[in-house]
Amino acid sequence: MDAVFQWLTPGVSDAAHRTDVLFFSLLAITAAVAAAIFAVVVVFAIRYRASSTVDRSAPPAQNLPLELAWLAALLVSFLSFFAWAAYDYRDLYRAPADAMPVYVVAKQWMWKLQHANGRREIDELHVPVGQAVRVVMTSQDAIHSFYVPALRLKQDVVPGRYTSIWFRATRAGEYHLLCAEYCGTQHAAMRGRIVVMEPAAFARWLEAGPHEPGLAQRGFELFRQYGCSGCHSTRSAVHAPELAGLFGRTVHLADGRSLVADEAYLRDSILLPKKDVVAGFEPIMPSFAGQIGEEDIQAIVHYIRSTRRE
Amino acid sequence: MTYLGEGYTLRSWLSTHDHKRIALLFAISITAFFFIGGAAAAFMRLELATPAGDLVSDDTYNRLFTAHGVIMVWLFLIPSIPNVLGNFLVPMMIGARDLAFPRLNLASWYVYMAGGILVLGALISGGVDTGWTFYTPFSTMFSDSHVVLTLAGVFVLGVSSIMSGLNFIVTVHTLRAPGMTWFRLPLFVWAIYATSIILVLATPVLGMTLTLVAIERVLGVGIFDPALGGDPLLFQHLFWFYSHPAVYIMLLPAMGVASEIIPCFARKRIFSYRFMAYAIIAIAALGFLVWGHHMFVSGQSAYASIVFSLLSFLVAIPSAVKVFNWTATLYKGRITLSAPMLYAWGFVGLFTIGGITGLYLASLALDVHLTDTYFVIAHFHYIMVGGSVMAYLGGIHFWWPKATGRLYPEMWARVSAVLVFVGFNLTFFPQYLLGYQGMPRRYHAYPAEFTLLNVFSSCGAAVLAIGYLLPLVYLTWSLLRGAAAGDNPWRATGLEWQTPSPPPKHNFEDTPVVEAGPYEYEGART
Numbered sequence: 001m002d003a004v005f006q007w008l009t010p011g012v013s014d015a016a017h018r019t020d021v022l023f024f025s026l027l028a029i030t031a032a033v034a035a036a037i038f039a040v041v042v043v044f045a046i047r048y049r050a051s052s053t054v055d056r057s058a059p060p061a062q063n064l065p066l067e068l069a070w071l072a073a074l075l076v077s078f079l080s081f082f083a084w085a086a087y088d089y090r091d092l093y094r095a096p097a098d099a100m101p102v103y104v105v106a107k108q109w110m111w112k113l114q115h116a117n118g119r120r121e122i123d124e125l126h127v128p129v130g131q132a133v134r135v136v137m138t139s140q141d142a143i144h145s146f147y148v149p150a151l152r153l154k155q156d157v158v159p160g161r162y163t164s165i166w167f168r169a170t171r172a173g174e175y176h177l178l179c180a181e182y183c184g185t186q187h188a189a190m191r192g193r194i195v196v197m198e199p200a201a202f203a204r205w206l207e208a209g210p211h212e213p214g215l216a217q218r219g220f221e222l223f224r225q226y227g228c229s230g231c232h233s234t235r236s237a238v239h240a241p242e243l244a245g246l247f248g249r250t251v252h253l254a255d256g257r258s259l260v261a262d263e264a265y266l267r268d269s270i271l272l273p274k275k276d277v278v279a280g281f282e283p284i285m286p287s288f289a290g291q292i293g294e295e296d297i298q299a300i301v302h303y304i305r306s307t308r309r310e
Numbered sequence: 311m312t313y314l315g316e317g318y319t320l321r322s323w324l325s326t327h328d329h330k331r332i333a334l335l336f337a338i339s340i341t342a343f344f345f346i347g348g349a350a351a352a353f354m355r356l357e358l359a360t361p362a363g364d365l366v367s368d369d370t371y372n373r374l375f376t377a378h379g380v381i382m383v384w385l386f387l388i389p390s391i392p393n394v395l396g397n398f399l400v401p402m403m404i405g406a407r408d409l410a411f412p413r414l415n416l417a418s419w420y421v422y423m424a425g426g427i428l429v430l431g432a433l434i435s436g437g438v439d440t441g442w443t444f445y446t447p448f449s450t451m452f453s454d455s456h457v458v459l460t461l462a463g464v465f466v467l468g469v470s471s472i473m474s475g476l477n478f479i480v481t482v483h484t485l486r487a488p489g490m491t492w493f494r495l496p497l498f499v500w501a502i503y504a505t506s507i508i509l510v511l512a513t514p515v516l517g518m519t520l521t522l523v524a525i526e527r528v529l530g531v532g533i534f535d536p537a538l539g540g541d542p543l544l545f546q547h548l549f550w551f552y553s554h555p556a557v558y559i560m561l562l563p564a565m566g567v568a569s570e571i572i573p574c575f576a577r578k579r580i581f582s583y584r585f586m587a588y589a590i591i592a593i594a595a596l597g598f599l600v601w602g603h604h605m606f607v608s609g610q611s612a613y614a615s616i617v618f619s620l621l622s623f624l625v626a627i628p629s630a631v632k633v634f635n636w637t638a639t640l641y642k643g644r645i646t647l648s649a650p651m652l653y654a655w656g657f658v659g660l661f662t663i664g665g666i667t668g669l670y671l672a673s674l675a676l677d678v679h680l681t682d683t684y685f686v687i688a689h690f691h692y693i694m695v696g697g698s699v700m701a702y703l704g705g706i707h708f709w710w711p712k713a714t715g716r717l718y719p720e721m722w723a724r725v726s727a728v729l730v731f732v733g734f735n736l737t738f739f740p741q742y743l744l745g746y747q748g749m750p751r752r753y754h755a756y757p758a759e760f761t762l763l764n765v766f767s768s769c770g771a772a773v774l775a776i777g778y779l780l781p782l783v784y785l786t787w788s789l790l791r792g793a794a795a796g797d798n799p800w801r802a803t804g805l806e807w808q809t810p811s812p813p814p815k816h817n818f819e820d821t822p823v824v825e826a827g828p829y830e831y832e833g834a835r836t
Binding site (some may be wrong): 003004005006008009017018019020023026030033034037038041042043048049055057058060061062063066067070073074077079081082084085086087088090092093098108115118141142143145147149150152153154155158159160161163174176178179180181182183184185186187188189191272 | 369371535540543576584619620625628639643655671674677678748751754756759762
């Protein structure tokens with residue numbers, strides 16, 4: 001990493017390789033077309049220079065078949081690349097079911113990360129090789145952007161909502177984690193690293209370090225501390241939705257919509273409970289906006305995620 | 311008597327209603343702002359010559375790139391070709407004595423200057439650090455710089471844009487000479503007309519958006535900040551609804567300039583005139599429907615992203631048609647590579663590279679990697695600086711004899727065109743590579759492996775600076791000592807060349823009657 005130049009940041013995931021293939025394919029075709037255009041311009045500029053006595057009879061004012069052929073060629077190639085790029089893009093947002101969750105809170109000018117077992121990190125993310133990792137992110141202040149060039153992956157981190165992205169690193173090593181969205185004074189210093197480890201080494205790393213209760217355990221404590229369990233438990237007299245096993249299920253709402261319960265839905269339900277009211281329930285839940293920090297919300301969300309329907 | 315001899319006092323200039331004199335007022339003002347904005351860029355390139363942030367502080371750097379962006383976008387690029395060349399040429403090209411509203415035209419310059427002074431005021435009193443994009447909630451809640459003063463300046467500049475746009479639209483509709491049908495209009499007039507439509511339709515959205523930012527910042531009304539119940543992506547949608555079409559405000563007039571210069575120095579009718587005119591309209595219309603491609607990683611709906619990606623590919627098609635037709639215009643021409651022609655082809659070359667790399671950014675999966683990196687910086691500088699500024703300089707040279715009655719030194723002008731082209735590529739091509747390596751934009755310090763390419767880029771900037779300063783010197787010299795040009799040194803066919811150079815106050819002694827299209831060069835007649 002001390003070199004002052006490198007040809008290409010190595011891609012360390014299958015998705016990164018696919019992005020490289022797309023890039024170099026597009027480069028090959030567009031460079032060839034651009035070179036052809038520039039060559040024609042140079043040839044014309046020389047052949048038809050003012051001093052040459054070349055044949056100039058019957059200059060065309062237009063040539064409809066040629067023009068339409070150019071249009072058609074453009075349309076076909078553009079649509080092909082559009083479809084290819086859109087197909088790969090769609091995969092970036094469809095995490096496998098077994099993806100390991102990591103929760104991220106960005107703030108001026110640091111990255112705070114929590115693993116499911118409670119291990120926390122700052123400006124570093126340790127992950128195992130070959131394991132799908134799903135990063136669920138929010139910001140405490142301005143917009144930031146989680147960018148790992150080696151993974152060819154970037155996602156804005158927006159206050160007031162969750163965004164997420166997933167990856168599966170294929171090679172152990174250390175890679176840049178950068179903030180790509182301008183966020184104020186020390187934007188350029190909001191840099192960290194992704195440490196991709198062999199699974200055994202990762203398991204050791206995960207167990208070492210400051211020992212805290214698991215994220216779900218902490219979420220459960222917060223769930224009681226904030227009084228959530230007072231209504232959302234089977235023994236409660238209050239008519240509130242049962243949360244055990246909710247994550248990933250389809251929820252039918254009072255206004256006829258339905259959605260899949262993901263992290264963003266759970267977060268919204270805590271802070272904006274009137275937004276998505278479950279069918280058959282009264283909108284009686286109070287908002288917890290302003291009373292609970294983003295990291296605590298992530299712990300509660302992870303707790304709900306970890307519960308199973310009895 | 312020429313328009314220049316109608317009065318020599320400062321007052322005669324500051325109270326003029328003559329579109330040609332107002333064009334010169336704009337020319338002087340935007341040139342000053344160009345060099346102020348350029349100085350900010352020079353400091354940035356100096357800072358980036360080493361990976362450590364060692365020349366200026368991070369806060370200073372953030373103020374530099376914001377000043378560079380705000381000044382170059384609103385005080386130079388947007389008014390450049392429309393308000394200088396458009397003001398000077400549109401009435402003459404359509405056979406009119408002036409724009410439809412001469413006083414509105416002068417007012418537009420005063421409003422422009424008021425906006426410029428507000429922006430400069432913000433700069434002098436400490437600057438602003440939001441970036442020219444003013445993204446919320448950073449701009450509304452977290453920046454402690456002079457945001458509102460800058461917003462006010464940009465708002466006022468937008469009013470000037472709308473005034474000028476309206477003036478051009480009414481002029482083209484109502485003041486065309488007898489026989490000047492729509493399909494006999496020079497493509498430059500088509501381009502200014504389409505640009506004016508964008509100015510009038512898009513700029514009010516910018517004004518409203520900036521007002522909302524100021525309301526949230528000053529009064530704490532929740533519009534964009536989620537902590538107040540607002541939505542930060544709403545700002546991005548509104549901002550890019552203006553700022554993407556704004557790219558075409560900067561580009562279409564440049565295309566118009568190239569379409570005048572290339573037929574003249576190829577002595578040939580422009581190839582496929584109607585396709586060229588339709589392409590201008592298609593770009594202006596489609597340009598309104600692609601703003602979401604700035605937001606592929608913002609958290610906007612993936613389905614919206616897919617639609618915006620498709621439309622972004624489509625908007626590239628009319629541009630490619632234009633490149634094809636400029637090239638075909640050379641076929642069987644009688645070509646002279648004089649300075650304006652070199653600038654025009656410099657424009658086409660850089661625009662082609664900038665346009666092609668736009669396809670990379672329209673490609674969804676690629677954009678995820680490339681957006682907010684130096685790849686984007688390189689892409690839009692190829693179009694807006696490489697392309698538009700080269701075309702602007704080409705136009706300045708092409709119509710210089712018309713406006714001043716004097717010739718510029720041809721050799722120096724060719725040297726400058728080549729220097730700008732080479733210096734530009736040296737500066738910005740390495741930035742494409744940096745972008746693919748993953749260097750984010752707006753970085754005051756950067757990882758060591760990006761050093762070499764940044765050094766190349768900074769060296770290129772020095773060459774580019776010389777290329778830009780050179781015309782300032784020899785054009786000033788030409789103003790005082792240049793050889794007399796005669797009325798039509800290029801033997802060009804446009805109506806603007808059918809009057810004396812410099813033109814008299816009312817352009818034409820008798821209103822011309824138009825009987826043919828705009829590009830009846832020798833090659834078109836043989």
